[in-house]
Amino acid sequence: xxxxxxxxxxxxxxxxxxxxxxxxxxxxxxxxxxxxxxxxxxxxxxxxxxxxxxxxxxxxxxxxxxxxxxxxxxxxxxxxxxxxxxxxxxxxxxxxxxxxxxxxxxxxxxxxxxxxxxxxxxxxxxxxxxxxxxxxxxxxxxxxxxxxxxxxxxxxxxxxxxxxxxxxxxxxxxxxxxxxxxxxxxxxxxxxxxxxxxxxxxxxxxxxxxxxxxxxxxxxxxxxxxxxxxxxxxxxxxxxxxxxxxxxxxxxxxxxxxxxxxxxxxxxxxxxxxxxxxxxxxxxxxxxxxxxxxxxxxxxxxxxxxxxxxxxxxxxxxxxxxxxxxxxx
Ligand code: GAL
Numbered sequence: 621x622x623x624x625x626x627x628x629x630x631x632x633x634x635x636x637x638x639x640x641x642x643x644x645x646x647x648x649x650x651x652x653x654x655x656x657x658x659x660x661x662x663x664x665x666x667x668x669x670x671x672x673x674x675x676x677x678x679x680x681x682x683x684x685x686x687x688x689x690x691x692x693x694x695x696x697x698x699x700x701x702x703x704x705x706x707x708x709x710x711x712x713x714x715x716x717x718x719x720x721x722x723x724x725x726x727x728x729x730x731x732x733x734x735x736x737x738x739x740x741x742x743x744x745x746x747x748x749x750x751x752x753x754x755x756x757x758x759x760x761x762x763x764x765x766x767x768x769x770x771x772x773x774x775x776x777x778x779x780x781x782x783x784x785x786x787x788x789x790x791x792x793x794x795x796x797x798x799x800x801x802x803x804x805x806x807x808x809x810x811x812x813x814x815x816x817x818x819x820x821x822x823x824x825x826x827x828x829x830x831x832x833x834x835x836x837x838x839x840x841x842x843x844x845x846x847x848x849x850x851x852x853x854x855x856x857x858x859x860x861x862x863x864x865x866x867x868x869x870x871x872x873x874x875x876x877x878x879x880x881x882x883x884x885x886x887x888x889x890x891x892x893x894x895x896x897x898x899x900x901x902x903x904x905x906x907x908x909x910x911x912x913x914x915x916x917x918x919x920x921x922x923x924x925x926x927x928x929x930x931x932x933x934x935x936x937x938x939x940x941x942x943x944x945x946x947x948x949x
Contacts, residue, residue, distance in 0.1 A: 626917040642729040664727040679767035696774030725750040731788040742817040747775035756782035778820040785834035855908025857882040895942030
């Protein structure tokens, strides 16, 4: 086990920089899997795994421009690269007639959950056409194994809504929810997914209306549903805020500030609950201009009796036996 320094350039067991931005970590069996954006070459999403959350082994580029495609909805678009005019088209033709240099689309904030019924690992992410940010769609992919080659099921507008920054939340009863920005980032939608997690079934709530929140992170603590979000300022950091509710379709409390006014120069990516019960904030330390220098920050969340939360900056840490330990410099 090794100490990790927040905002440093973390590397995998082969010494290569870890590219898993805007992602998520899920425990499947004995392993933690870390999924995230990787904009290198023909890659979209990379996967690493670890037993202790500090030593990461590269596993696979699970979504690339060459990924197999298979529609799950008739109105779905299967494009993973664009033709030379930037036009949409069926992915098999585009891949065969790929122009050089090819035009990639954008796949952002990928989140993966396991579906016990279908035994599939299902990914949802934010999809843009690679030209501008006007596409505003969700996309879905799935695989039989956590780190295999995912099949791309296409991009679409959930129930006709725009969809940008997003996350997934799987509740204790196995129901899965997709949470994403709609109406040009004005509102946050909470959708219930279908049983196979491949489509949206219905809207269960519309929250933070006209408040321009993005980067949603949802977790459960003490029977309350919490959400951490940022404001919309692109790659520039801003004040993280949180809210909570007794149920996802219930009333969410007014947003309150946590961390500092630039969230220690990070934006929420996801949270993870350790075996010992601690909940960690996982943030992206973006370098917008030099995307590949972007790094990560992991901090323990603090909970108070009045259901408020906060987190403080820590330079170095280790995770030992399911516990986050602050390391003195
Ligand atoms: C952020 C968003 C990121 C990325 C970035 C691009 O606001 O949370 O996921 O889309 O903008 O400008």
